[in-house]
Amino acid sequence: MGDTFALMGTLAEIAPASAVIVGAGYIGLEMADALTARGLAVTQAEQLPEVLPTVDPQLGALVHAELAARGVEVLTGTAVKSVSRAGPGAPGRLEVEAVTSAGEPVTRHADLVLVVAGVRPDTSLAVSAGASLGAKGAIAVDRGMGTGLPGVYAAGDCAVTYHRLLGEACLPLGTTARKQGRVAGENACGGSREFAGSLGTQVVKVFDQAAARTGLRDHEAAAAGFDPVTTGAEADDHKAYYPGSHRIRMRFTGDRATGRLLGVQLFGHKNAEIAKRVDIAATAIFHGMTVDQVSDLDLSYTPPLGSPWDAVQVGAQAWARHAAQP
Amino acid sequence: MGDTFALMGTLAEIAPASAVIVGAGYIGLEMADALTARGLAVTQAEQLPEVLPTVDPQLGALVHAELAARGVEVLTGTAVKSVSRAGPGAPGRLEVEAVTSAGEPVTRHADLVLVVAGVRPDTSLAVSAGASLGAKGAIAVDRGMGTGLPGVYAAGDCAVTYHRLLGEACLPLGTTARKQGRVAGENACGGSREFAGSLGTQVVKVFDQAAARTGLRDHEAAAAGFDPVTTGAEADDHKAYYPGSHRIRMRFTGDRATGRLLGVQLFGHKNAEIAKRVDIAATAIFHGMTVDQVSDLDLSYTPPLGSPWDAVQVGAQAWARHAAQP
Numbered sequence: 143m144g145d146t147f148a149l150m151g152t153l154a155e156i157a158p159a160s161a162v163i164v165g166a167g168y169i170g171l172e173m174a175d176a177l178t179a180r181g182l183a184v185t186q187a188e189q190l191p192e193v194l195p196t197v198d199p200q201l202g203a204l205v206h207a208e209l210a211a212r213g214v215e216v217l218t219g220t221a222v223k224s225v226s227r228a229g230p231g232a233p234g235r236l237e238v239e240a241v242t243s244a245g246e247p248v249t250r251h252a253d254l255v256l257v258v259a260g261v262r263p264d265t266s267l268a269v270s271a272g273a274s275l276g277a278k279g280a281i282a283v284d285r286g287m288g289t290g291l292p293g294v295y296a297a298g299d300c301a302v303t304y305h306r307l308l309g310e311a312c313l314p315l316g317t318t319a320r321k322q323g324r325v326a327g328e329n330a331c332g333g334s335r336e337f338a339g340s341l342g343t344q345v346v347k348v349f350d351q352a353a354a355r356t357g358l359r360d361h362e363a364a365a366a367g368f369d370p371v372t373t374g375a376e377a378d379d380h381k382a383y384y385p386g387s388h389r390i391r392m393r394f395t396g397d398r399a400t401g402r403l404l405g406v407q408l409f410g411h412k413n414a415e416i417a418k419r420v421d422i423a424a425t426a427i428f429h430g431m432t433v434d435q436v437s438d439l440d441l442s443y444t445p446p447l448g449s450p451w452d453a454v455q456v457g458a459q460a461w462a463r464h465a466a467q468p
Numbered sequence: 469m470g471d472t473f474a475l476m477g478t479l480a481e482i483a484p485a486s487a488v489i490v491g492a493g494y495i496g497l498e499m500a501d502a503l504t505a506r507g508l509a510v511t512q513a514e515q516l517p518e519v520l521p522t523v524d525p526q527l528g529a530l531v532h533a534e535l536a537a538r539g540v541e542v543l544t545g546t547a548v549k550s551v552s553r554a555g556p557g558a559p560g561r562l563e564v565e566a567v568t569s570a571g572e573p574v575t576r577h578a579d580l581v582l583v584v585a586g587v588r589p590d591t592s593l594a595v596s597a598g599a600s601l602g603a604k605g606a607i608a609v610d611r612g613m614g615t616g617l618p619g620v621y622a623a624g625d626c627a628v629t630y631h632r633l634l635g636e637a638c639l640p641l642g643t644t645a646r647k648q649g650r651v652a653g654e655n656a657c658g659g660s661r662e663f664a665g666s667l668g669t670q671v672v673k674v675f676d677q678a679a680a681r682t683g684l685r686d687h688e689a690a691a692a693g694f695d696p697v698t699t700g701a702e703a704d705d706h707k708a709y710y711p712g713s714h715r716i717r718m719r720f721t722g723d724r725a726t727g728r729l730l731g732v733q734l735f736g737h738k739n740a741e742i743a744k745r746v747d748i749a750a751t752a753i754f755h756g757m758t759v760d761q762v763s764d765l766d767l768s769y770t771p772p773l774g775s776p777w778d779a780v781q782v783g784a785q786a787w788a789r790h791a792a793q794p
Contacts, residue, residue: 324763344770
């Protein structure tokens, strides 16, 4: 909240004409959207090869295209090295110096620079009380969100998250914080609830498009000991003969040996029900369904809002056909 | 298809200014939407007390209000008795005579009358081949869609549907037809797939609103031997501080003794992801989740597209609070 109020204050105070955003994860993308809407010329710098590196680059490239179509200058493979006050006559109050992955220097000027390049668990209070730390330095907790210290629970971005496919993880997400807080609160009051676990389900809107994921991507699944197969697929959000349909781009990851659904990534228009479609997949993964069984789900259909086989079932069937090939 | 081509031909040929639609189920409501969009003055007559009688009247009343707001004259509790050619000077080519549930006669004139008052399985071919009939006169089939006759399978509106909560049912829906057809086709080719079963999941768009359901309503659950509790709830489709949020009205039905989720009904704006939210519930019911466990699902969140507790989790929590009361 403090960061938001500071940013709002700066926008009011100096009326910046331009911004450089360092980082192209969820918050960075949302800031590019919001600052463009406020009329700022936005440059987005991401040190990795593609924006939104939490999804596969095939879908990241579609987010990249949406940013570019909305006038955002996107610099991927570009690591920001310094931000300093610009000299007189520069087209902006600040000077940003960066270097590309090829070693070329890049300089941009802007009135505002936002650094949104990751999060770190804030654990000092818990550590001073004697709590242990776990994955990525987050506070270690049991499934009941207990820290091991009598009567002390931890929940949210500061705490380790139990992931249903990975075990212990560090996954700072608002939904997870709410669920963990509810468990911690109930147990602090004498209950015995367990956090059921995260699947890393998440979604972001970028201008008129949305990107979402749940479960594991191919390399994450391989690292966790699965034998993953990942395929791309496309389907319409609803019957194309009914006006206003949108194409949904999908990536499905399943385990070759067991056929188990491990992860789904979706990209499409903000009105294409991307968010709740990834939630269907999240619910399927929660229950350990195979990719093939996704076709058994009785999902709703009407031509303006869906298809007899929903997009997630089309994606599942594409995966099953691909995985069946020798 | 034949009915559609005939209707399209009539619209082109006589350019009707008005229509009476007999029935306010899915097809009737879609026709009211479509004919109003074409500029016809529409009257909708439904003999039951509320439109869309496949959902609870609390939600049917919201569909009713949307129809009225769009200029459709809605006559509920009104049974159409006859349609005849209108006399000279009448404001329409046809005269429709009806009677209200209170016994009052009602007369309307219109250029077009559509009768959309239910479906009946078309079984004559199967019966002549020796097939047996089951629920509501549909063709009896096993879980592999076999009719019992060697090499003869039945699928779709003509056949009995296995319902995961009810057993044998007659539920003519496009999604079910596709799934049954896939099972029948695979088995006809020597496979051994079983139809996993329907939950009666369905959705309809009426102008700018959508209504959806999955599973059982209170009286259906009671008839099936459950001890149902049903509660209403409301939630926003996404954070209300982000522009463009819509209110979702919900009805949750669960079993008192076991806490099992039995049915969910949703109503809200067509862009409120109603369809795919009911699909989250359908996936939960498919797996026999309790209402309380719905809060454990890791669903996606971003302020423009959702809330940290999704609407379906808000509805589940409202049910759990209600059911916990003495």
